[in-house]
Amino acid sequence: MKIDRRCFLSLVIGGAVGTTLTPVPWKLTDDIAIWSQNWPWTPVPEDGPSKFVKSVCNQCPGGCGITVRTIGDRAIKIEGQPDHPVNKGSLCPRAISATQHFYGPSRIQGPMKRAGERGQGKWEKISWDEAIKTVTEKLAELRTRGKPHTVACISDTDRNGSSYLLDRFLKAYGSPNFIRTPSSADAQELALYLSCGRQGTIGYDFRKADFILSFGCALMDGCDAAGQVMSAFGEQDKKTRLVQIEARLSDTAAKAAQWVPAKPGSETVLALGLGHVIVRDGLYNKAFIEDHGFAFEDWQDDAGNTHPGYRSLVQAHSPDKVAKATGLSEKVIESLARSFARARRPVAVSGLGSAAPVSLDQSLAVFALNALAGNFQKPGGVFLIDEPDYLSWTEMKIDKTASAGNQQPRVDGAGSERFAHTRYLPNQLPEAINSAKGDSPVQALLVAGGNPLYTLADTQAVEKAFEKIPFIVSFSTFMDETAEQADLLLPHPHFLESYQDVPTPRGMAHTVISLARPVVKPQYDTRPTADVVIQIAKNLGGFIENAFPWKNYEDFLQKSLSDQWKTLEKQGYWSDSKSRDTSLDEIFRTASQRFEFFPMSKLAAMNGNGNKKAGVEKIELPGDIAKMPLVLVPYISMRISDGAVANTPFMTKTLDANVVLENDVFVEINPKTASEYGLSQGDKATVKTQAGQAEVRVNLFEGIMPGLVAMPAGLGRTGFSDYIAGKGANVYGLVAPAVDPASGLNAAWGAKAAIAKA
Amino acid sequence: MSTQSDNQTAAAGNRSSGWVVFVFFMIGLVASIISGWVAFPKLLYSTKQQPIDFNHQVHLEQMGGQCNACHFFREDGSFSGSPTLEECKSCHMYPMTGNENEQKFIDEYVNQDKEVPWLIYAEQPPCVFFSHAAHVKGADMQCATCHGDIGHSTSLREYQENRISGYSRDIWGKSMLRLGEAEHGRRQKMNDCAECHLKETGSKGNCFQCHK
């Protein structure tokens, strides 16, 4: 017997035939097909029972109610809370994608101290005990040296429990320097204080108003009032007339029944011009002005000096002059004034979420239109909302060091003789530090909320000032631009994992308190800022310790909100629509107990200011018009987060390719202007202002007034993560502050600019 | 092939004879058939033991004969599947019997706050959406129709996992040829679903009905 190649082949063939008679080929084919559909490297999220937890979004002051879908200990998706009085289920993209920040790479995962040079990005993990000890020692040392007033605290709000505790801490410690980061509503709130004598916010009944006259407010572009306005806009039938005054065809302007493209910076004049027509034609609410108005006509002060009233003030603003200043036709001005005055429930809105700050005079002039309509405290009108009163306080005693420190002037100059009624002047802070001789007037800075190194105007000046501050603590949840430059990071938890109270948002027409609560377990080693502050107070001992009789923030909130806590726990918000019922006789708390068209307190402040003329302050933008013939105006978009917290990757994903392309941001220019500078669509160009310059691309847009360059706010980040940083340029860095002589606040509505092809 | 070799043998006597070639053919044939039917299934499937043994019968009796006492529908219509540790703990926080499996459950899972990693016989791939509500509530089907009489079992049978696809053997069924009735309820491959749907509803259904 011989075994050769043929036998082997035969064996193989026999095997092959046999195999076909077994399940092997058929079963293997099937299994491999199934295997090829297994993608073990793509995640399979774990399933389980779904829960919907009511909470509130905390990423902007808008205070929208949210419902968070959870599965197990995972926060899956954020949706609007349909019964929440603020937003009635509406949410902006920022709120919906908050889970991305929550789980994302920009979170600071535990306390850290700087290891390398400032801004180098080298950090060393430390324990909370060590972190708190470091702060305590620094603060104790400054106090022993008699310099408690050199401690400053920057916060993005002064209205929630956490910020109240910080302010209280500074007072007990001995510093007057609690500073709130700027908001477009600053001037409007000052106007409210001056003309109505109230600290608080202005509410507009957007849902019932039949005529909304918006002076450049980003009602449907920006976040701050978006929840309220967009849900109201969704409810409204087409009879509600929205008029948007803005030089750029923003999304709000696009949705408005009428777009009024007035020159930027001319809003004050326009408001007075509308007043002129309304007064001239006698279309104002005579009963309201008779019963509740002051200084409508010329008036005499106690000393017997006569001062011009509103009628005299608007006299000079005849339609022809206003037409010239605003670039609008007289006809538009006349008809706008008349349709506003003849509307049944009109509101005039200014400073609510606009991209650029507004001046005090603009705020007063726009607010006066509401008084002309006499639409206070009635449906579809204007409601005056007090500051939150739920934070009940035990009286506190302070020691001598503290009271000496508290008597020192504020480092930002707010509340000084010059700016007696202004509470915070964050934009003056960099200048105050940079111009100081010798040591920085701020020796320790606590940044608790807000992101001043990104959001304050003229970033370069802010950076310079921060370099001079020897000790900076950031309480930021994220590695933002300010945290990057800090010495110590004490991360605050995200609002999806902690308790946070949110008081009535701006623009809301009645009192609503909302409560963010731990939706899932804390992800990282974070601690609420208020807990840290309470701990530091305890460590410092003495009167400071006694001022903080609470275990922690939760304990403080429960005790402060005693009556409302249960409701808040249950439904996530507490709403007091009775706050709408206050009668007209009780709402004005000025010296005259009336709405003051020309606030006496403003006059007093102006006297202190050395400016006795009752005129309108014109805000001049710095820079040489010959070298910088264009005006750069910032604009905000619902798809770009312009505030302290940057975009989520999802938001950036929604941006069109003519807003951001690769790492370039586009500026919008009218084709007419572009052709003057030889620019075409997509060209790379350099925008120069007094404060700085940026490389951009050009997007030709017919919807923008010739002579303007519009740039979105919220890009050009360096912090957060690779998904956010390095895209575009920061428009705030290009706009230097322009000080409003009447308030000291920044009122730079743009910046003189030049553009050239790169 | 063999005819050809016969001719060649006559021509050149130094080649192996026809029957030798045939024997080799048969060896190949038989060996492959045996390995295909006997060794292949053993190789294809790995056998896994459940983390602890479980007596469905006892639980069923205790819970009033209702499967849905532990395997229930949630309010939103979703099906709970295997009970979670929390649900088991509502009875078994502390030992109720002297059973060693119960003791193991308490020691290793309750006390360590760990979910039991049950091996699910009817687990479908993650791309499959299966609605228990549609079948149990909508079509009024019995649990045993698909899952077999597991409710009356006194211990958990071994779990066989397909080494290639990674899924339970129950999906294909024990019989490699998919002949006859499946031992444990029904086979659960896509065609099995489609076949039943065609019979019961007149249509195999659309893709999204079962896929996500």
Add this chain to the structure above:
Amino acid sequence: MTQQPQHTKTKRYGMVIDLDKCTGCGACMVACYAENNVPFRQDESDKMRSLNWIRVMKVDNGKPFPDTQVCYIPMPCMQCDGQHMQGHSPCVSVCPAVATDYDQTTGIVSQIYTRCFGCRYCMAACPYHARKFNWWDPKWPADMEKYLNPDVSARMRGVVEKCSFCYHRYQKARDKAYVEGREELHEDEYQTACAQACPTNAITFGDLHNPEHSVYSRSRSKTAFRLLERLNTNPKVYYLSSKSWVRRKADNYLEGENFEQIREKARKAAATH
């Protein structure tokens, strides 16, 4: 226009988007990403490669300042019925893998990722650019995998994906109905993520056959139109706009064409049985 409701059990889920109300905020897009586990990359500015189940297009009337007007058009998958509503959608008819099909009971066009082998015929066939190809494996940095929705599979490199009208929400709503012993769904029980998220209620969703659903009358309104109607794709996404220039943008009409009339004709042709 005068098409009679079919009194059958089959549904025809569709969407009506009021462009007068759409502010272009992007909430629909972001809600969709979050609901449907749509991945993201560091640079998403190459829009041909950016994964989106719903996009919001910006169009303008082409007039110079200050007569310019802009309009946003949200575009999900149009869920084409095809001619005579027989499910002859452009994408379904070209798929060689049967990875996409038309559900006769709901009118929704599916996309099965495990079945798709990435030939992209469907993308070429779709006149609305509703379909997107996964050029890369998805990546969720840090702990972001934790927010993924278990109701929707994550996709991988090499497959096509598109809007599903949140079919998983339909499944969930039906589960709830079964457990409560109901056959029919209420209008609000099944809403897509984008319709639910739309802060101005511009997007409404429901059964186009059911007179009780708001889309029934809205889709039959005088200002309702669809995109590229002359292709007879018979989309189930309707738009409303009070502005004639917006309605004109819906197709490549020639100058001087009476587009309202053409549209009416196309609609009647498509609806004829």
